[in-house]
Amino acid sequence: DVKVTQSSRYLVKRTGEKVFLECVQDMDHENMFWYRQDPGLGLRLIYFSYDVKMKEKGDIPEGYSVSREKKERFSLILESASTNQTSMYLCASSPPPGTGGLIGFGPGTRLTVT
Amino acid sequence: DAKTTQPPSMDCAEGRAANLPCNHSTISGNEYVYWYRQIHSQGPQYIIHGLKNNETNEMASLIITEDRKSSTLILPHATLRDTAVYYCIVTTSGTYKYIFGTGTRLKVLA
Numbered sequence: 001d002v003k004v005t006q007s008s009r010y011l012v013k014r015t016g017e018k019v020f021l022e023c024v025q026d027m028d029h030e031n032m033f034w035y036r037q038d039p040g041l042g043l044r045l046i047y048f049s050y051d052v053k054m055k056e057k058g059d060i061p062e063g064y065s066v067s068r069e070k071k072e073r074f075s076l077i078l079e080s081a082s083t084n085q086t087s088m089y090l091c092a093s094s095p096p097p098g099t100g101g102l103i104g105f106g107p108g109t110r111l112t113v114t
Numbered sequence: 115d116a117k118t119t120q121p122p123s124m125d126c127a128e129g130r131a132a133n134l135p136c137n138h139s140t141i142s143g144n145e146y147v148y149w150y151r152q153i154h155s156q157g158p159q160y161i162i163h164g165l166k167n168n169e170t171n172e173m174a175s176l177i178i179t180e181d182r183k184s185s186t187l188i189l190p191h192a193t194l195r196d197t198a199v200y201y202c203i204v205t206t207s208g209t210y211k212y213i214f215g216t217g218t219r220l221k222v223l224a
Contacts, residue, residue, distance in 0.1 A: 004157070031210050037155075042216035043201070050210045058211065088155055094212065097205040098144045100165065103212060105150070105157035 003027070004106040006091050012112045019078040021109050023091030029104070030096055032074035033058075034066065037088040037108075049074055050096075081113045118202045118215035125221050126196075132189040134218050136202030139183040145205045147178060149187045151198040152217070158201060161187065192222045 007022035025032065031050050035043040035058075045058030047066040055066050063085060067075045074093075078085055089109045095101030119137040126132040138147060146165050150158035162169055162176045164185070169176045175188040189196055199217040 033212065035214075040216075043158075043214040045211060045213070048210060056210075090157060092212070097210055097212075098146070100146055100163065102160055102163070103148060103150070103203070105159075107157045108155065110155070 004091055004093055004104045006089075006106040006109050008109050009107060010110050010112075012114065013078075013081050014114055015082060017078075017081050017113075019081050019111065019113075021076040021078075021089055021091075021111070023074045023076070023093075023106055024072055025074075025091075025093035025104060026072065027093060027095075027104060028071065029093040029101075030071075031094045032068065033092040033094075034064075034074065034076045035090045035092065036060070037090060043090065046076065081111075083113050085111065086113045087111060117213060118204060120200070120202055120215045120218045122216065123219040123221070125223055126189075126192045128194060128222050128224050129191055132187075132192040132196065132220055132222070134187040134189075134200050134202075134220065135184065136187070136215070137184045138202065138204045141182055141204045143182075147176070147182075147185050148203040148212075149174070149176065149200065150203060151196075151200045153198040161200075192220075194222050194224060196220065197222045 033048040034046045049068040065077045091106040094103040148163040149161040152158045178185045201217045
């Protein structure tokens with residue numbers, strides 16, 4: 001089974017704070033992803049990484065940055081948290097598309113920005 | 115970009131088969147279709163995936179049309195614990211991005 005862990009299940013931060021969400025996978029997957037999930041909007045891709053130090057913007061990258069210094073770890077950074085970033089954040093990892101390997105998801109981090 | 119379209123909600127009587135459709139008309143030739151479900155805002159849970167042929171495992175069956183533009187997830191005997199949001203996932207052509215639709219909220223009724 002793919003195991004993906006996220007550093008926190010629940011997080012409360014103040015507006016303007018710098019926030020780090022950490023994700024670790026144990027399957028030696030090349031690809032890692034950060035999604036946010038909001039009611040009625042489904043899962044939306046923020047950023048993804050297909051290799052160490054490589055990253056690409058997803059559909060909603062504004063207000064976020066990412067870091068991938070090691071293959072197993074992918075961090076999402078909110079440079080200056082805002083209330084509209086209150087959401088559920090999901091991390092995922094996968095082997096390359098077209099290989100039939102499974103996508104693994106973390107349990108999610110529910111972030112509240114006050 | 116590849117896109118999936120799913121009905122927003124469905125009801126199913128307990129013990130009956132639940133058939134959840136997904137349209138993925140822009141899927142590329144070598145990309146798999148994955149089905150996951152999410153219960154109570156936990157992380158999505160794997161159900162089944164396939165490329166061209168129909169697939170079956172202990173949880174579900176996956177029927178993929180011959181042109182691969184759509185698929186159907188079948189839960190053969192739905193239980194109350196199958197109440198969840200079901201996502202059909204594909205990658206965009208030539209990229210690493212896995213694209214979710216908004217999912218189908220399945221409610222299994224006693």
